[in-house]
Amino acid sequence: xxxLDIKLSDNRTAFKPCEKISGRAEWQLENxxxxxxxxxxxxxxxxxxxxxxxxxxxxxxxxGSVGSRIFSLRLPSGxxxxxxxxxxxxxxxxxxxxxxxDAIQKSIIISPTEKEIVCTDLISDSEExxxxxxxxxxxxxxxxxxxxF
Amino acid sequence: xxxxxxxxxxxxxxxxxYRHNGMSKNGLLLKFRQLDYKAAIIGPKGSxxxxxxxxxxxxxxxxxxIIHCVFVNDEKPLSKDARKNLFARLKKGDIVxxxxxxxxxxxxxxxxxxxxxKCAGGLLITSHRQDLLATLIECSTSPELFxxxxxxxxxxxxxxxxELLNKIYAEHKGNIRNCFRHLYDMYADKQPAVNx
Numbered sequence: 001x002x003x004l005d006i007k008l009s010d011n012r013t014a015f016k017p018c019e020k021i022s023g024r025a026e027w028q029l030e031n032x033x034x035x036x037x038x039x040x041x042x043x044x045x046x047x048x049x050x051x052x053x054x055x056x057x058x059x060x061x062x063x064g065s066v067g068s069r070i071f072s073l074r075l076p077s078g079x080x081x082x083x084x085x086x087x088x089x090x091x092x093x094x095x096x097x098x099x100x101x102d103a104i105q106k107s108i109i110i111s112p113t114e115k116e117i118v119c120t121d122l123i124s125d126s127e128e129x130x131x132x133x134x135x136x137x138x139x140x141x142x143x144x145x146x147x148x149f
Numbered sequence: 150x151x152x153x154x155x156x157x158x159x160x161x162x163x164x165x166x167y168r169h170n171g172m173s174k175n176g177l178l179l180k181f182r183q184l185d186y187k188a189a190i191i192g193p194k195g196s197x198x199x200x201x202x203x204x205x206x207x208x209x210x211x212x213x214x215i216i217h218c219v220f221v222n223d224e225k226p227l228s229k230d231a232r233k234n235l236f237a238r239l240k241k242g243d244i245v246x247x248x249x250x251x252x253x254x255x256x257x258x259x260x261x262x263x264x265x266x267k268c269a270g271g272l273l274i275t276s277h278r279q280d281l282l283a284t285l286i287e288c289s290t291s292p293e294l295f296x297x298x299x300x301x302x303x304x305x306x307x308x309x310x311x312e313l314l315n316k317i318y319a320e321h322k323g324n325i326r327n328c329f330r331h332l333y334d335m336y337a338d339k340q341p342a343v344n345x
Contacts, residue, residue, distance in 0.1 A: 045160050046152035047333050085337040088153035118151065 002029030002065075004095045004104040006038070013107070014114035015075055021108075022072035025095050029065045035098040036060040038071055042079065046087035059098070081109040081116040150339050156302045157333035162326070165298060167201040177201075177286060178208050184283050186244060186271035191279050192288030195324030198275040199248055201288060205273065206246055214244050214271070221249035227257070236264055244271030251276040290323045298325065299332060306336070 008023040015021055025038050037059050043052035055076050060069050082089040091110050096103035109116050152158060172180070181188050190198045190205075206216050217235055221227050235245070245265045253261060258281065265272045274282060295318045300308055309317075309332065321327040 045158050046155070047330065047337075048159060050160050050163070083151035083153055085150070086152055088151055090153060 002027065002031070002102055004029075004036075004102060006093050006095050006104060006106045008093075008106070008108075014109040014111070016112055016114060017075060017077045017080065017110055019075050020072060021075060022070065024068050024070050025060070026068040027063065027066065027095070029097070029102065031100070032065045033063060033097045033100060034061075036063045037094075037096055037098050039094045039096070040073060040075070040091070041094065042089055042091050044087050044089055046084075048087070075110055078110070080111040082119070083116055084119045150336050152337070155333055155336050156304075156306050157299075157329045157336055161302055162329045163200075165200065165301070167197050167204050168294060168297070170294075172286060174204060174208055177205060178212070181205070181273065181285055184285065186273075187266070187282055188273060188285035189250070189279070189282040190273070190275045190286055190288060191277070191284050192275075193277060193323065195321070195326035195328070196288040196290050197325070198288050201286070202246060202248055202273065202275055209244055209271075209273075215240065215242070217243060217245045217269075219245065219247045221247065221252045223252065227253060227261075232261070236268060239265070239268040241268070241270055243269040244273060245269055247272065247274040249276075250274035250281055251278045290318075290325050292318045295325055295328055299328075302329075303332075309335070 005026040006023060007026065008021065012021075025036070027036060037057050039054050039057045041052055041054045044050055056073055058071055058073065063069070079089055081091055091108050092105045093108060094103055094105045111117055155161075190201055192198045206218070210216055217238060219227065219231070219235060239245070247261070250258065262272065262282075272282065273285070276282075292315050296311060296314050299314055303309070317328050317331050321331065
């Protein structure tokens with residue numbers, strides 16, 4: 001089994017919306033993959049069925065079995081990293097073989113304060129459900145592709 | 150408790166593997182072959198039918214079969230377009246997996262089955278009823294199974310008592326999916342949130 005790694009500049013894991021982030025993708029694989037893909041995506045976690053969407057993907061063609069590439073990408077303006085009682089919105093970077101099972105994920109925070117927005121003790125479940133619906137309407141305005149894990 | 154920390158979140162409960170009680174995965178795949186690749190996984194709601202279906206799907210793919218999945222539920226009936234798209238992609242020897250076959254009307258089911266048998270070859274379904282295809286396995290739950298799964302998910306958290314788990318199991322009439330949702334709500338209210 002090979003290894004994949006994502007190293008972010010200055011070991012940061014929390015960022016402001018629209019910020020430019022950079023880092024290095026590293027891999028040491030047993031096979032010679034056709035391509036590797038670095039994806040920035042959000043996913044939900046909570047009581048309901050999981051949902052997710054890709055914000056951006058960078059493709060590394062013919063990467064060889066061992067190597068590394070520097071990358072940089074602009075974060076989206078939202079949605080912010082969030083946790084309530086019913087739903088969390090989690091942002092991840094994933095480095096994966098384009099047609100394989102090997103993958104690694106690194107969670108990051110996207111928020112104006114660089115901290116996850118936590119609402120579990122501030123609002124009621126019904127209000128949170130309202131926020132969840134607003135979030136889903138918000139994401140519906142963007143052409144996020146469907147992404148299942 | 151934050152949703153992402155809840156041990157009974159959908160992401161965690163959906164990642165549980167099917168607990169075989171009797172026939173193993175390979176035994177079921179062999180039985181499916183003996184039934185000429187046309188069979189049904191039977192059981193009530195929340196008894197693990199879809200979990201087992203996913204496991205058998207991976208097993209069939211590992212054996213080189215091309216699998217086409219169709220998921221039907223109360224909110225998402227089988228549309229004409231979805232049916233047309235499926236039929237257009239089928240090749241001899243493919244296997245169609247249909248989750249929620251008993252939600253099709255009798256007429257829809259007859260047409261669907263006849264088309265799949267003619268164009269593909271294999272059909273594996275889940276159903277609450279036994280009269281659609283030969284039964285591959287009948288899924289069921291028990292308080293012991295629920296207790297084992299709940300303990301597995303709540304590792305590192307305080308465990309609910311056996312008495313409480315038995316009460317929840319009885320309240321939801323053995324529907325383990327609903328039992329997990331019940332536990333989710335209990336854990337969601339467990340701790341005050343702290344903004345780290």
